[in-house]
Amino acid sequence: MQKEISVAEFVARPIELLEEASRTQEEIVIIRDGKPLAKLAPVGPSAGDIQLDEVAIARRREGLEKLRGSVKILGDIVEPLEDEWDAMK
Numbered sequence: 234m235q236k237e238i239s240v241a242e243f244v245a246r247p248i249e250l251l252e253e254a255s256r257t258q259e260e261i262v263i264i265r266d267g268k269p270l271a272k273l274a275p276v277g278p279s280a281g282d283i284q285l286d287e288v289a290i291a292r293r294r295e296g297l298e299k300l301r302g303s304v305k306i307l308g309d310i311v312e313p314l315e316d317e318w319d320a321m322k
Contacts, residue, residue, distance in 0.1 A: 234259060236259055236261045236262070237261075237262045238250070238261060238262070238263060239263075239264055239265070240263055240264070243261075251273070254273050254274070258275050260272055260273065260274045260275070261273040
């Protein structure tokens with residue numbers, strides 16, 4: 234379904250209409266003199282808006298569990314090195 238608005242209404246509140254199209258995933262047709270002039274169409278939900286179902290969440294947890302214990306900490310990466318480099322002189 235699509236919503237129709239006048240050019241004047243679009244000019245009066247463009248940001249609000251852009252956010253509405255994104256939120257509702259509904260196209261907005263902009264009308265001038267009773268004729269369609271342009272169509273504002275959402276590009277789709279962003280990654281942050283996607284709701285994961287329980288199966289997807291379980292798969293992610295399972296994948297992370299497979300990685301548990303696979304990383305070895307070999308030392309402190311923040312402290313300076315014990316060896317003196319030429320660049321340090």
